[in-house]
Amino acid sequence: DTAVSQTPKYLVTQMGNDKSIKCEQNLGHDTMYWYKQDSKKFLKIMFSYNNKELIINETVPNRFSPKSPDKAHLNLHINSLELGDSAVYFCASSQDPARASPLHFGNGTRLTVT
Amino acid sequence: GQQVMQIPQYQHVQEGEDFTTYCNSSTTLSNIQWYKQRPGGHPVFLIQLVKSGEVKKQKRLTFQFGEAKKNSSLHITATQTTDVGTYFCAGPPYNQGGKLIFGQGTELSVKP
Numbered sequence: 001d002t003a004v005s006q007t008p009k010y011l012v013t014q015m016g017n018d019k020s021i022k023c024e025q026n027l028g029h030d031t032m033y034w035y036k037q038d039s040k041k042f043l044k045i046m047f048s049y050n051n052k053e054l055i056i057n058e059t060v061p062n063r064f065s066p067k068s069p070d071k072a073h074l075n076l077h078i079n080s081l082e083l084g085d086s087a088v089y090f091c092a093s094s095q096d097p098a099r100a101s102p103l104h105f106g107n108g109t110r111l112t113v114t
Numbered sequence: 115g116q117q118v119m120q121i122p123q124y125q126h127v128q129e130g131e132d133f134t135t136y137c138n139s140s141t142t143l144s145n146i147q148w149y150k151q152r153p154g155g156h157p158v159f160l161i162q163l164v165k166s167g168e169v170k171k172q173k174r175l176t177f178q179f180g181e182a183k184k185n186s187s188l189h190i191t192a193t194q195t196t197d198v199g200t201y202f203c204a205g206p207p208y209n210q211g212g213k214l215i216f217g218q219g220t221e222l223s224v225k226p
Contacts, residue, residue, distance in 0.1 A: 011154060041200055045214065090157070097213075105158070
C-alpha cells in the first residue's frame with residue numbers, strides 16, 4: 001500500500017492557468033508538507049499543516065494556496081501559473097515534527113509550465 | 115537565515131571506490147537526517163543522528179554527526195551502481211522543531 005500518494009504525477013499546462021495537486025497519506029501522521037524541488041534538485045519547504053492547521057508558511061507567492069480538508073489530505077492549488085513555477089512538487093508527512101520525525105515523501109508531481 | 119551547505123555538489127566515482135559527502139550547518143542542529151533520492155524518484159529517509167559525535171553504520175554506509183552538532187558526513191565504502199542517486203542531509207535548528215532545512219544534495223554517479 002502506498003504511504004504518501006500524490007496526483008497527478010505529471011502536469012503540463014500553459015501560463016496563466018490554474019491547477020491543483022492532491023496528496024493523501026495513510027500513515028496516520030498528523031503533519032503534512034509541500035516541498036518544491038527545482039531543476040538543481042534543491043528541496044525547499046513551502047507549507048506545513050498539523051492536523052489541518054497551517055503551521056509553516058514560507059515565503060511563497062499568494063498564487064499558491066494549500067488546503068487540508070482533514071489530516072490525511074493536503075492539496076495544493078496554484079493560480080495564474082508562471083514559467084518559474086515549473087518544478088517537481090513533493091508532498092510529505094511526518095509523525096512528530098517537534099521531534100523532527102523523518103519525512104515520508106510522495107512520488108512527486110512534475111509540473112511543466114509552457 | 116539558517117543554511118545547510120553540502121559538498122561536493124557532484125561526485126563521479128568508479129565502482130568500488132569510496133565516496134564521502136559533507137554537510138555543514140550555520141547553526142546548531144537538534145539532529146541530522148540523511149535521505150537518498152534515486153534518479154527520477156523521491157527522497158527516501160536513510161537515518162537520523164541525534165547525539166553529539168554519534169556514528170551509525172548501515173552496511174557500507176557510515177554516518178557521523180559532529181561534536182558541535184553543526185556538521186555531518188556520509189561515507190560509502192566500495193560504491194556499487196545501486197548507490198547512484200542524490201544524497202541529502204537535513205536538519206532542524208534548535209527551537210524550530212518541524213522545519214527541516216535541506217542541504218543542496220550531492221549527486222553520486224558510479225561508473226561500472
